[in-house]
Amino acid sequence: MDLNPQQVADRARQLQDRVVPQIDEARQNLVDMNNRVVSFIRANPGTCLLGAVAVGFLVGRIASRR
Amino acid sequence: MTNYPGASGNGNPSSREQGSDAGFGQRVDQIGSEAQQLWSDARGAVGDLGQTLDLRGRVERNPYGMIAAAIGVGYVLGGGLFTPLTARILKLGVRLAALPLVKDELLGMAETAFQGYQTGRSVMGSPAREGSASADASAAGTPRPPSY
Numbered sequence: 493m494d495l496n497p498q499q500v501a502d503r504a505r506q507l508q509d510r511v512v513p514q515i516d517e518a519r520q521n522l523v524d525m526n527n528r529v530v531s532f533i534r535a536n537p538g539t540c541l542l543g544a545v546a547v548g549f550l551v552g553r554i555a556s557r558r
Numbered sequence: 559m560t561n562y563p564g565a566s567g568n569g570n571p572s573s574r575e576q577g578s579d580a581g582f583g584q585r586v587d588q589i590g591s592e593a594q595q596l597w598s599d600a601r602g603a604v605g606d607l608g609q610t611l612d613l614r615g616r617v618e619r620n621p622y623g624m625i626a627a628a629i630g631v632g633y634v635l636g637g638g639l640f641t642p643l644t645a646r647i648l649k650l651g652v653r654l655a656a657l658p659l660v661k662d663e664l665l666g667m668a669e670t671a672f673q674g675y676q677t678g679r680s681v682m683g684s685p686a687r688e689g690s691a692s693a694d695a696s697a698a699g700t701p702r703p704p705s706y
């Protein structure tokens with residue numbers, strides 16, 4: 493299959509046009525999720541800290557049993 | 559002082575019974591007031607501790623760090639400190655911390671080798687110094703084939 497440079501460039505541009513918006517959307521989703529998580533932690537610090545301690549406790553318990 | 563219903567006796571009280579009942583009531587009263595004092599002291603201590611640690615402010619400033627610290631506290635409390643998992647995590651942390659240093663070192667070595675290779679090639683290309691090319695190349699860091 494022969495491709496001249498123009499065709500390669502066109503394909504690369506098509507690929508870029510297809511992929512770049514998806515990457516931007518994924519990045520935006522990650523930023524939104526991060527903001528939501530941070531605001532939840534700030535709104536409920538006690539719950540989050542106690543939950544984190546409980547999770548750490550369970551992990552430590554499982555690790556010490558092995 | 560609070561009067562307790564049992565303190566008046568059973569309808570035919572002697573003076574001695576009255577005195578012991580009054581003493582008992584006084585003691586209960588004292589224990590109650592001491593318990594109240596203890597409770598208020600404990601609440602004050604917890605409040606002071608909360609103000610000193612400033613957990614809310616710390617969570618406000620660095621939420622993920624505080625969550626990680628809480629997980630670490632729970633991990634230690636759960637008895638996971640002296641376990642193989644901790645050793646693994648520590649090893650991984652050391653490796654990750656050493657990664658930039660190793661990367662810089664490798665990049666420097668690669669750069670030096672490439673420069674030596676370039677120098678060797680340029681020297682080999684010039685006909686006037688054909689004889690001393692291998693010596694220059696080895697001085698620049700390029701490996702030289704063994705001479706038999």
